[in-house]
Amino acid sequence: MINCAEGALVNYVPSADMPWNLQRATHLFRRIALGTDLDVQLSALTQNPVNVVNRIVDDAYDLPLTPEPQWAFWSLNDYSPNEDIRTQQFVDQLLTWGGQWLEDIKNNGLRDRMSFFWHNHFVTRQEDYLCPSWMYQYHKLLQQYALGNFKEFVRAMGKTPAMLVYLNGIQNTRFDPNENYARELYELFTLGVDNGYTQDDIVETAKALTGWNDTDLADFCNEINFLPAFWDPGQKTIFGRTGNWGYDDVVDILFEERPVEISEHICGKLYRHFVNPKEDLFIIEALAKTFRDNNFELRPVLKQMFSSEHFFDKAHIGTVIPGHIEYFFTFVNEMGFANNSELNFAIGYSAGDFNQAIMNPTDVAGWPGNRDWINSASLPYRWENIANVIAFYYQINGMALPELINFAKTLAEGKENDEVLITRRVIDFFLPKGYQSEIEYEEALKVFKSEIPENYFEDGSWNLDWEYAPAQMFFLINHIANSPEFQLK
Numbered sequence: 001m002i003n004c005a006e007g008a009l010v011n012y013v014p015s016a017d018m019p020w021n022l023q024r025a026t027h028l029f030r031r032i033a034l035g036t037d038l039d040v041q042l043s044a045l046t047q048n049p050v051n052v053v054n055r056i057v058d059d060a061y062d063l064p065l066t067p068e069p070q071w072a073f074w075s076l077n078d079y080s081p082n083e084d085i086r087t088q089q090f091v092d093q094l095l096t097w098g099g100q101w102l103e104d105i106k107n108n109g110l111r112d113r114m115s116f117f118w119h120n121h122f123v124t125r126q127e128d129y130l131c132p133s134w135m136y137q138y139h140k141l142l143q144q145y146a147l148g149n150f151k152e153f154v155r156a157m158g159k160t161p162a163m164l165v166y167l168n169g170i171q172n173t174r175f176d177p178n179e180n181y182a183r184e185l186y187e188l189f190t191l192g193v194d195n196g197y198t199q200d201d202i203v204e205t206a207k208a209l210t211g212w213n214d215t216d217l218a219d220f221c222n223e224i225n226f227l228p229a230f231w232d233p234g235q236k237t238i239f240g241r242t243g244n245w246g247y248d249d250v251v252d253i254l255f256e257e258r259p260v261e262i263s264e265h266i267c268g269k270l271y272r273h274f275v276n277p278k279e280d281l282f283i284i285e286a287l288a289k290t291f292r293d294n295n296f297e298l299r300p301v302l303k304q305m306f307s308s309e310h311f312f313d314k315a316h317i318g319t320v321i322p323g324h325i326e327y328f329f330t331f332v333n334e335m336g337f338a339n340n341s342e343l344n345f346a347i348g349y350s351a352g353d354f355n356q357a358i359m360n361p362t363d364v365a366g367w368p369g370n371r372d373w374i375n376s377a378s379l380p381y382r383w384e385n386i387a388n389v390i391a392f393y394y395q396i397n398g399m400a401l402p403e404l405i406n407f408a409k410t411l412a413e414g415k416e417n418d419e420v421l422i423t424r425r426v427i428d429f430f431l432p433k434g435y436q437s438e439i440e441y442e443e444a445l446k447v448f449k450s451e452i453p454e455n456y457f458e459d460g461s462w463n464l465d466w467e468y469a470p471a472q473m474f475f476l477i478n479h480i481a482n483s484p485e486f487q488l489k
Contacts (some may be wrong), residue, residue: 003278005316007309009286010328011050018312020049026334028318031274032056032306033109035330038410053258053307061147061299065140067092067093072140074133078221085458093132098358099341100141102348109341110302114146115139116325117273118295120358121367122157122159122189122209131161131221135359138162150266150296154190155251161224164212167364170224174210183256184204192265196258197239204236208245226290255296262438263288267301275311276319277370283310303330318432319487321370324351325358327382328389330489334429337393338405350385354378374487386481389476409465417463423448426476431485440483448476 006017014020025041028049033056044052071078071093079086104112119142126135145153155164158181164170170180179334182205186197215224226247236245239257243249255262264419267287268279275283287301294300305311311328328347342463348358354377361367374382394401409416411425412460423445435441448470456462463469480486 003276003280005313009283009308009310009339011307012309012312013164025314035333037274037336050307054303056110057303060165064331065143072136075222099135099345102344106344111146115142120361121363123366124162124452128470129165132163140259141171142184151255163223167213173213173230179206190262196261201238204238205250207232208236208250209247252350259292263291271400276316293321304307319374321487322489323373324354324356354381383482387478401470404470405464408473418458419457430480432488447479
């Protein structure tokens with residue numbers, strides 16, 4: 001795949017060649033917020049697109065953190081002394097907060113779109129540390145810094161218990177240095193593989209990061225603090241600078257000595273995830289300069305990226321395959337279905353069977369993403385469960401699907417008896433670039449008409465208020481969802 005976009009990293013100004021239309025609004029909301037209902041998209045079309053982006057980013061930045069649970073800082077002594085009850089408490093808390101985060105990802109727009117992105121960057125695996133309070137504290141950092149200062153994000157992440165346990169920081173002492181976190185700090189979290197660091201830098205950095213070992217091992221889930229006696233006070237040379245460096249020194253030296261490498265690595269990852277899996281190095285370098293010029297604040301970078309002419313270039317529309325959780329949440333949001341915690345949890349739980357278990361990415365490198373989401377097992381799962389989502393709402397709505405009709409009427413713009421226009425607009429909404437041939441549109445029209453006699457369409461008596469119109473919409477959407485293009489967002 002190649003990146004054919006030509007737009008520059010300047011503010012997008014609608015024109016005859018690049019109109020601010022529903023296709024581009026849908027593109028924006030799918031990338032920035034896992035979709036939203038049609039009314040919000042149509043309202044956005046009445047506003048300047050740059051203002052829309054700036055408001056979304058600022059609102060995400062200002063969004064309060066999810067209120068902490070009662071057990072946010074519990075250690076083992078706060079649980080029941082009965083082993084069976086204690087185990088059930090652990091399980092309930094882990095599931096409860098996993099469910100809460102799924103709610104946040106679906107409903108909180110860009111802020112938790114970003115917290116989920118960072119979960120796949122600063123990877124920890126709940127299965128490796130098993131502590132609910134540590135899971136909560138890790139998740140809190142993801143939300144707190146989702147659009148904040150990346151340098152301080154890095155500083156805070158290495159001290160959080162989930163990371164200290166997952167990447168062996170708690171085992172890293174002056175007597176037996178462990179290089180695991182030091183290596184991933186450079187290779188994955190800041191610089192990129194083999195980019196501006198040596199094995200000696202890793203060895204010396206591991207020594208500087210020692211000392212975060214102070215915890216009561218008999219009281220599981222206890223906080224982990226700095227223990228001076230376990231810190232290596234000797235001289236270390238990191239990126240050519242020598243001193244008796246400690247934890248904070250490592251972060252400061254890293255960002256002082258390798259700002260270009262950090263900014264380009266992080267902006268490249270943002271670009272591949274939110275714009276196009278195929279990089280445009282010129283654009284990434286420009287975003288990286290903005291990152292550095294703003295002292296590694298993420299908000300200016302996101303505003304520049306999402307409001308750019310480059311982002312809205314038609315070549316970027318329909319180039320990303322979302323993960324399973326993002327895929328289903330986007331569909332639910334765009335259809336205007338009411339939020340349902342039971343369904344959200346089911347989506348998150350089922351995604352775990354197809355390599356997207358929330359709180360448990362594949363490994364320290366995270367989920368590969370994009371085309372790796374699609375294989376012979378996951379594709380039928382994604383096809384079939386679009387129909388199951390619609391069927392779920394059909395049941396809880398009392399055997400009715402008003403959302404499908406409202407959706408179709410909004411797209412029809414008053415032409416509610418024009419079956420050809422309705423079919424085409426529904427297709428063009430769900431498939432970023434439509435079908436590739438008229439034959440495919442004609443086949444979809446046959447599906448939409450179902451078994452309704454042709455004369456009702458010919459004489460204009462059919463419309464979206466017909467009793468069978470919801471079923472027609474269901475057949476059409478299910479047909480579209482089984483198209484390969486439906487996987488692209």
